[in-house]
Amino acid sequence: MLLAAPAVVPVVLVLGVSLTAALGQSLGLMPFIGKPSLSLRGWSGAAAELATSVGASAYIATASTAVALVVGFVLAAYVLAAPRPGRVVAALSAATIPVPHLIGAGSMGLLLSDSGFLDRVLGLPDGFPALVGSPWWSAVIIEYAWKESAFVALVVIGSMSRSMTGMCDSAATLGATAWQRIIHVVLPLSVPALAVSGLIVFVYTLGSYETAWLLGPISPEPLSVRAVRLFGSVDLAARPEAMATALVSVAVGGAAILGGVAVLRARRDLR
Numbered sequence: 001m002l003l004a005a006p007a008v009v010p011v012v013l014v015l016g017v018s019l020t021a022a023l024g025q026s027l028g029l030m031p032f033i034g035k036p037s038l039s040l041r042g043w044s045g046a047a048a049e050l051a052t053s054v055g056a057s058a059y060i061a062t063a064s065t066a067v068a069l070v071v072g073f074v075l076a077a078y079v080l081a082a083p084r085p086g087r088v089v090a091a092l093s094a095a096t097i098p099v100p101h102l103i104g105a106g107s108m109g110l111l112l113s114d115s116g117f118l119d120r121v122l123g124l125p126d127g128f129p130a131l132v133g134s135p136w137w138s139a140v141i142i143e144y145a146w147k148e149s150a151f152v153a154l155v156v157i158g159s160m161s162r163s164m165t166g167m168c169d170s171a172a173t174l175g176a177t178a179w180q181r182i183i184h185v186v187l188p189l190s191v192p193a194l195a196v197s198g199l200i201v202f203v204y205t206l207g208s209y210e211t212a213w214l215l216g217p218i219s220p221e222p223l224s225v226r227a228v229r230l231f232g233s234v235d236l237a238a239r240p241e242a243m244a245t246a247l248v249s250v251a252v253g254g255a256a257i258l259g260g261v262a263v264l265r266a267r268r269d270l271r
Contacts, residue, residue: 019247019250022243022246022247023243023247025042025239025240025243026042026043026240026241026243026244026247027039027040027042027240028041028042028240031239031240032236032239033236039240041240041241042239042240042241042243042244043244045240045241046241049220049221049226050226050244050245050248052220053220053221053222053223053226053245053248054223054248054252055220056137056220056221056222056223057206057222057223057224057249057252058206058252059137060137060140060141060144060205060206060212060216060222061202061203061205061206062202063137063141064140064141064144064145064148064201064205065148065198065201065202065205067141067144067145067149068144068145068148068149068151068152068198068201069149069152069194069197069198069201071145071149071152071153072148072149072150072151072152072153072155072156072194072197073152073153073156073187073190073194075089075093075149075150075152075153076152076153076154076156076157076190077182077186079153079157080157080160080164080168080186081168081178081182081186090153090154090157093149093150093153093154094150094154096146096147096150097147097150097151097154099147101143101144101147101208101210101211102210102211102214104143104146104147104211105143105210105211105214105215106214108132108139108142108143108146108211108215109132109139109214109215112131112132112138112139112142112215113131113132114128114130114132116132132215133215133216133217133218134217135217137212137215137216137217139215139216140211140212140215140216143211143215144201144205144208144211148201148204148205151197151200151201152194152197152198152201155193155196155197156190156193156194156197158193159190159192159193160186160189160190160193164185164186164189167185167189168181168185168186171184171185191267192264192267195260195263195264196260196264198260199256199257199260202256203253203256203257206223206224206249206252206253206256207223207224207249207253208224209224209225209228212224212225213225213228223245223246223248223249223252224249226242226245227242227245227246227249228242229242230242230245231243231246
């Protein structure tokens with residue numbers, strides 16, 4: 001703990017001051033203009049819209065995380081099971097990680113829009129599904145899953161590349177098929193890495209802004225999009241609502257982290 005203190009203390013300090021300031025602004029105690037006055041208007045003024053934003057953000061984060069975990073595990077299993085061709089897959093997966101989500105979202109827009117590249121290649125001007133701006137947030141989920149599945153795969157590979165080889169060889173010696181080795185050896189060993197990486201992906205997706213803003217529908221707005229819109233509004237009276245929205249996003253992310261850590265600890269204790 002003492003060794004980590006020089007890095008942890010400044011982060012906690014900055015985060016604490018920022019959250020306190022956001023809470024003060026949401027309650028009207030630190031207004032941008034006018035006199036300070038305690039008010040819950042930032043929280044109750046559009047409670048229904050705020051609840052809808054929470055639902056939209058939770059849906060996007062959950063769906064994106066689930067798809068990323070499945071794709072990432074499949075990629076990791078292939079890389080570990082087939083080392084030579086797997087190196088190419090691992091290199092291609094790693095190449096997507098440094099690409100910013102803004103660039104990825106723009107590329108997905110050009111690829112998946114109604115008159116995009118994929119529509120023209122398939123020749124379906126009238127039958128191509130509306131993925132960009134879809135009420136199901138299809139393009140948003142696809143972009144997040146594409147980017148984050150590579151991260152999940154690399155975390156899984158890095159956490160179990162040493163321990164898996166011997167166990168898989170032992171299982172194969174005992175007559176286990178490739179599918180049985182994946183289900184009974186690879187999957188159980190990768191559960192901790194999948195849980196940690198899934199938690200990171202969920203929290204990141206929950207607070208990410210660019211992809212949902214570029215590829216999602218106008219309404220309902222996720223928490224991040226709503227917070228940025230209200231914060232940049234010409235109506236300065238909307239600033240408390242922006243801060244309240246941001247704090248709700250932090251609260252949901254914090255609850256997810258605490259829940260994930262509790263589940264991991266319970267699983268470790270059972271073992």
